[in-house]
Amino acid sequence: MKQLMKLIKPLTGLMILVAFTGLTACGEKQPAAQQAAQSAEQPATQKAEKEVIVWKLAQTWGSGFPIFGDAVITMADLVKELSDGEMEIRIDSANKHKAAFGILDMVNAGQYEMGHSASYYWKGKNPSTMFFSTMPFGMIAPEQYAWFYYGGGMELMKKVYDKHGVYSFPGGNTGNQMGGWFRKEINTLDDLKGLKMRIPGFAGEVLSKLGVVVTNIAPGELYTALDRGTIDALEWVGPSLDLNMGFQKIAPYYYTGWHEPATELQFMVNKEKFDALPAHLQKVLTISMQYAAYDMYARSYHESAVNWASIEKDYPEVKIRTFSPEIISAMKQANQELLAEHAQSDPAFKEILESQTAYMKMARKWTEISDYAYLKDNIE
Numbered sequence: 001m002k003q004l005m006k007l008i009k010p011l012t013g014l015m016i017l018v019a020f021t022g023l024t025a026c027g028e029k030q031p032a033a034q035q036a037a038q039s040a041e042q043p044a045t046q047k048a049e050k051e052v053i054v055w056k057l058a059q060t061w062g063s064g065f066p067i068f069g070d071a072v073i074t075m076a077d078l079v080k081e082l083s084d085g086e087m088e089i090r091i092d093s094a095n096k097h098k099a100a101f102g103i104l105d106m107v108n109a110g111q112y113e114m115g116h117s118a119s120y121y122w123k124g125k126n127p128s129t130m131f132f133s134t135m136p137f138g139m140i141a142p143e144q145y146a147w148f149y150y151g152g153g154m155e156l157m158k159k160v161y162d163k164h165g166v167y168s169f170p171g172g173n174t175g176n177q178m179g180g181w182f183r184k185e186i187n188t189l190d191d192l193k194g195l196k197m198r199i200p201g202f203a204g205e206v207l208s209k210l211g212v213v214v215t216n217i218a219p220g221e222l223y224t225a226l227d228r229g230t231i232d233a234l235e236w237v238g239p240s241l242d243l244n245m246g247f248q249k250i251a252p253y254y255y256t257g258w259h260e261p262a263t264e265l266q267f268m269v270n271k272e273k274f275d276a277l278p279a280h281l282q283k284v285l286t287i288s289m290q291y292a293a294y295d296m297y298a299r300s301y302h303e304s305a306v307n308w309a310s311i312e313k314d315y316p317e318v319k320i321r322t323f324s325p326e327i328i329s330a331m332k333q334a335n336q337e338l339l340a341e342h343a344q345s346d347p348a349f350k351e352i353l354e355s356q357t358a359y360m361k362m363a364r365k366w367t368e369i370s371d372y373a374y375l376k377d378n379i380e
């Protein structure tokens with residue numbers, strides 16, 4: 001910590017341009033005069049030249065959205081504290097910018113310096129982005145974090161997002177997600193045919209191949225879509241977030257997961273804006289994002305565990321199910337076929353697929369002899 005504080009000590013004499021662009025369009029912003037007042041509290045030696053860098057972040061989530069939104073607040077608070085007030089990040093939720101799935105475009109265009117979303121939402125623009133959220137039958141969170149930071153994942157993510165004018169960073173992991181909420185029990189492959197389901201990422205393509213009518217819907221509209229019958233089923237996250245959304249009241253069958261074993265959210269930073277930051281603030285921002293991401297992983301686990309522990313008492317209407325071996329096997333086969341198809345026509349996709357496949361094969365051996373070996377004899 002001492003070293004870190006030394007690193008982020010304000011640079012005296014450095015003139016920093018304040019990014020006030022577009023501030024008037026955002027009602028939450030502090031006026032420039034207030035910023036000046038804050039600067040005036042700085043020690044006399046820095047008083048004259050120190051200005052606050054104010055950035056804006058757009059998130060996919062609605063205002064006050066738990067866990068995901070909290071991760072963004074954690075990051076922004078940390079940036080302000082570690083930079084000793086030199087940098088601030090203002091957060092706009094989907095209620096404000098009205099573009100839950102427009103985050104990548106807005107950060108690329110510089111309309112926002114930063115964004116918080118999920119990489120697989122951009123599969124329509126670039127299928128390779130899906131690998132940086134999670135993949136069906138893919139790595140679990142510890143394996144995937146190891147891949148990101150030590151197995152070449154960050155480099156591959158940088159390569160993919162270079163084309164979109166942003167840097168992408170892990171933005172918080174949900175851990176293993178539940179397979180979703182269904183109005184009717186799914187017993188056979190026939191039950192999937194014609195089923196209207198909200199499910200993003202590569203899992204959506206897999207289910208589409210099995211006859212499901214797949215759609216993606218912004219988080220704020222999920223309950224209404226399910227309630228009105230626009231969709232018959234949906235997956236969202238898991239007990240950490242799902243039960244508060246009330247899905248169990250209208251679709252009581254809750255399936256275990258196969259499709260999102262380690263969903264990583266995403267911080268995005270406009271490349272030009274990041275490159276123009278002084279080195280110590282780049283470091284502050286990077287550390288704050290990584291801390292917030294890992295903190296969200298721990299928080300997600302906690303919230304899921306707490307909700308799950310009381311599920312029978314608090315949510316007696318929930319019926320827990322697991323897809324049959326026949327359905328899981330068909331999903332696996334569809335997954336393999338689709339991966340092979342994409343890889344054949346898209347060299348970038350192939351490169352990342354090969355990296356993840358090889359890494360998972362290696363890391364899974366360790367998972368098996370460590371966590372799995374331990375757990376299989378210790379589940380009561």
Ligand code: CA
Pocket residue numbers: 177235236237260263
């Ligand atoms: Ca999900």
